[in-house]
């Protein structure tokens with residue numbers, strides 16, 4: 001077997017990441033390690049501003065770390081072309097509607113772009129892959145609508161469909177359940193779980209994270225506070241400390257560990273790092 005076949009799909013090693021802050025830059029991720037094996041669903045969790053989106057964008061190659069590196073199938077991300085990365089990684093982030101003036105069908109077909117040669121036209125195969133993605137996300141009936149004019153939840157499903165059409169081996173999703181009703185939240189995460197792809201997903205809902213992720217990485221102020229299986233990471237003491245809430249674990253009728261939350265520290269009291 002070659003090195004790339006045995007390597008994890010994604011491996012982040014000692015990442016420090018900075019964002020611009022006026023004339024200066026500020027470190028928002030500190031020494032973050034993450035390894036994601038083929039087929040795993042890894043959830044990124046943590047309070048607002050803890051660095052989840054920054055980490056996701058760094059894993060996708062959209063941001064370059066100040067220190068450390070990301071390996072994709074054992075190869076440094078920085079040494080791959082944008083096209084090579086796009087054939088392997090699909091990133092789904094919240095996009096402003098103004099950037100989505102195409103029809104739903106065209107938006108989803110854009111997912112095929114990394115697989116086309118410079119002057120190559122889309123084939124019947126591309127069309128049928130896009131159709132399957134539309135169907136999987138329950139948005140086929142919207143195919144002729146303008147994506148920018150859809151509801152937030154409909155648009156979200158179209159963007160996930162575009163990522164499915166990209167047929168990447170690795171899906172990176174930033175809060176994909178945002179805007180979705182409870183039925184679609186479960187449907188989308190179930191679908192992601194059922195795919196062969198490797199998935200890294202930012203989730204705010206810790207109960208969804210517990211139910212659908214193999215492993216979780218808990219960020220707090222840009223530092224990894226815990227990583228491992230949900231049962232290890234979602235301990236009431238740790239969550240109470242990080243989110244400043246009271247946490248009561250309960251077991252749902254199907255045996256899944258779930259959490260109930262109580263108000264904790266008053267909002268004007270600063271959270272402890």
Ligand SMILES: Nc1ncnc2c1ncn2[C@@H]1O[C@H](COP(=O)(O)OP(=O)(O)OP(=O)(O)O)[C@@H](O)[C@H]1O
Nearest residue numbers: 019020021028046047048049050051052053054055
């Ligand atoms: N483009 C930017 N310019 C300046 N600061 C930024 C930028 N992007 C992120 N930050 C800052 O970096 C820190 C981490 O932000 P990030 O968006 O990664 O957090 P997050 O955990 O995804 O937050 P949320 O849960 O609120 O979406 C925050 O303090 C944020 O204000």
